[in-house]
Amino acid sequence: MGELIQMTTASGEPVDQETIVIVPRKKHLPVAKGPLTTPSQPVGPTLRLKAIRPKKRQLRFHHGQRGMTVVLRDQAHQVVRVVRVTRRGKLTVTLSKQQLRTLTAGPFYVTLLVAQHPATTVKYVVAG
Numbered sequence: 729m730g731e732l733i734q735m736t737t738a739s740g741e742p743v744d745q746e747t748i749v750i751v752p753r754k755k756h757l758p759v760a761k762g763p764l765t766t767p768s769q770p771v772g773p774t775l776r777l778k779a780i781r782p783k784k785r786q787l788r789f790h791h792g793q794r795g796m797t798v799v800l801r802d803q804a805h806q807v808v809r810v811v812r813v814t815r816r817g818k819l820t821v822t823l824s825k826q827q828l829r830t831l832t833a834g835p836f837y838v839t840l841l842v843a844q845h846p847a848t849t850v851k852y853v854v855a856g
Contacts (some may be wrong), residue, residue, distance in 0.1 A: 755819050775819070777852055785828045789819040797841040800827075803834035 773795065779788040789798070796813040800821070808827050813819055823831070832854045840848045 760804070775813075775838070777838065777850075778818075778830065780832070780854065782828065785823045785825060787821045787831075789821070790817070791840060792819040793815060795843060799839040799841065800831060801837040801839065802830045803836060805837065808836075 769796065774791045775793075775798065776790050777787065778790045780786075787800075792798075792813040792815070794813055794816050798811045798813065798819070798821070799813075800809040802808050808830055809821065809823060809824060811819070811821050835851055835853045838850050838852065840850075
């Protein structure tokens, strides 16, 4: 069915019967998908840490780009592991027991290196 809308003038008085409009009711309004305008600069790297699996000694990342280099550093900014992404999407990094102990002892840093983009460093803090 439609919804009955009555038009009014600027003073708030209803207009005559010929100006009544029936507008169809929509259950879902259209939503714009993606950016409305194209970005002027290329989008930077967007690798995200999804989970830390301590029993398997793994770090799980999402949104990896092919050719990206991931550098894992401990709280003293010493390099623990360097990984190069070979496939787009999910990335699992397996660590040794000592590497996992070093990373989770305090905050650790993940540096992303992608061609033609500045280096991006993200600080992670393990809670609990």
